[in-house]
Amino acid sequence: MVSDVLKIGEKELNNRLFLGTGKFSANKYIPEVVRASGVQVVTVALRRVDPEYEEENIAAFVPRDCILMPNTSGARNAQEAVRIARLARAAGCGNWIKIEVIADNRYLLPDNEETVKATEILAGEDFVVLPYMSPDLAAAKKLVAAGAAAVMPLGAPIGSNRGLKTKELVRILINEISLPVIVDAGIGRPSEAAEAMEMGAAAVLVNTAIATAGEPVAMARAFSLAVEAGRLAYLAEPGEAVEYARASSPLTGFLRD
């Protein structure tokens, strides 16, 4: 099979599972989970990064060969997201940034309008911008125009483990958007990650489902396998699903030239 890499910014990725880190019972699980799953992109909230306390600094647990993708968790508007992104870069977290702009603390749903504004500013400052968004075609197109490196629609609200509830809307983004579409948030089980990948998602980001599993390391491995299986299935072009049996006597078999 031809090599199947995911290109984002200047980076080429072989593993299409991205890892979130905010909910583990101990940071020591992060390197173990990365090893077990082969994850190459790990997101950490800048609000948790503490270079002054190495022992407990979440960023220090991310293996050095991974791409560290800080996120703007806590930003309530574009301006705050931009400030957090700049602080992250100044703190040595690299130039990848996952934008999270959330002004709704009950459901943690993203504010697409503010996300587009932040994307435009940060892309202009040479960040590799991966915006978390509600799956909306018009907003996704604006994110493309604003210079995003990928779009990250939610499958269901953050932490809900409810699966790919926004499937039809994400499918439209996959069909219409030229950038990688990475399903972020809501994926609760490996089978749901596989479902997203079979549909053509470029990658899947998982945090809660791995971090809060009884055995996070094993669950990370399960997700990695599911993502790979889903990707292979997508590339293998699944046959059409039909609700009726194929007619054995064709209706038009009598036609000759």
Add this chain to the structure above:
Amino acid sequence: MSFYEVYEQFRGFDMESFFKRVTGAQVKKIITKNRLTEFDYLALLSPAAEKHLEEMAQRARRLTVQHFGRVMMLFTPLYLSNYCVNQCVYCGFQAKNRLERKKLTPDEVEKEARMIAATGLKHLLILTGESRRESSVAYIRACVEILKKYFTSINIEIYPLEEEEYAELIAAGVDGLTIYQEAYDEEIYDQLHPAGPKRNYRFRLETPERACRAGMRAVNVGALLGLHDWRSEAFFTGLHANYLQDTFPEVEVSISPPRIRPHLGGFQPKVKVSDKNLVQYMLAFRLYMPRGGITVSTREPVWLRDRLVKLGATRMSAGSCTAVGGRSVNEHDDGQFEISDERSVAEMARMLYRQGCQPVYKDWQMI
């Protein structure tokens, strides 16, 4: 509509009759619901719900892990000043009590900050009594300017301010507000606050609204348990938190369920609030507001705090001291109240890890 108007809608509601009608079947059904109404919440605070605490706990645990992860945010209080003009009958710092009055000098603030920072904590709660002369907004702001060199998040638990004063402190680096209404029942409140500016029930009740309008990131509200019927106070605290979340969706809202502790002056709680009552309150709130924070202080004893880790708590104080300068200046002074859990931050962290819970020292930074 301010929360005072919400309070007025429910004031005088006959809770006794409501509680009498709550059945076990109803409680069981509520526990499985996705979104609870205020009456569902009240039903979970009922005597009938006491028989279903385990089911409530299981659901509360799942919701807490889902929304917050297997983590616990840690912070510590720093008392800046104990000057106070109020006469709250239940407080060790009230104006009539004879104790050495003190406020920290800038050097002392720095000294205390260094000692706390050495524990790794990055979240600080600063407290003062109510005295606009001794602990003015300018004084508090000057302290914040010093403290922000050491801490990435500074919350205030001080007397109620005007909106523009909150804006001033936010600009200086404050990001969170804790304000306890003490008693939501207005009549009881009047009896407990015989003199001083704190007599103004409504001004205090609307304090979080002023702070949120000024751009505060986080607010924490609560009633002091033991002053009045806990079920009613827990209900109004939950209503208040829910109102704030609805009105200010971008704000992180949390509650504290503090129980009265022994203190100078020897006020005896009017109502006994048992451990079981406290747990019921925390569980009911978690089910009512799955994403609402719950703060547990060192007022509670070690053995109970260890168990509350899995019962909905999201933030805990550690390495606490309730006296002004009690860590570095006046180690034997009277505090606002006696703390029950004297463990160090490191000891708390070890306890949390043992329970499969990560202690989080930093969860915000000034931007």
